Amino acid sequence: MxxxxxxxxxxxxxxxxxxxxxxxxxxxxxxxxxxxxxxxxxxxxxxxxxxxxxxxxxxxxxxxxxxxxMEKLQFKGGAYYSSTGDGPFCQRCYDSKQLKNRLVENNPDFKFIGNYKCSICNNMFKVTEQ
Ligand SMILES: [Zn+2]
The missing domain is CATH 1.10.287 (Helix Hairpins)
Known part of the structure; x- marks a missing residue:
């Protein structure tokens, strides 16, 4: 410039x-x-x-x-949460690209795989803490 x-x-x-x-x-x-x-x-x-x-x-x-x-998230119960408790966020997206993609409750038919799903990468997770 x-x-x-x-x-x-x-x-x-x-x-x-x-x-x-x-x-x-x-x-x-x-x-x-x-x-x-x-x-x-x-x-x-x-x-x-x-x-x-x-x-x-x-x-x-x-x-x-x-x-x-790049806000540091805390990992607990199978997912990431912010310091204010916001979350859960996708562990795969955060670990690979530092993206805070929100997990959404999974379809009940697939809860045996995971109770939460990332709407971006479509991975399912068993989240035990909220
Ligand atoms: Zn994801």
Missing amino acids: IEIVEAVNSAIETVKRLSALNEKIKDADVKMLIADLNIELANAKNNIAELLTENQRLKDEIKKLNKKR
Whole structure:
């Protein structure tokens, strides 16, 4: 992103040199083109500033989401729970990808395999604590 800012600043410097050069030539068409170029470069600089702000906001949001996602869970009774007791979460998803995927009660016909099921990876678990 810094390279883009440097490129625009370099273009602005080139426009200033063109403008100084045109003072000797005094061509009205060149003067108008330089003015248009100045406006376009100013717009590009504003757009870059907005993108940098948005980029930083998104980076902060990713950091916050990753921190939330990486919250340490406690394993008990066959599933994971948060420190506030929220859960149960899938052990396979958390162990392999650190994803907090909620377990849902399994269909009674399959309770002999597991009383809870992950809605993402579809694994079934016998959860004894809640
Ligand atoms: Zn899962």
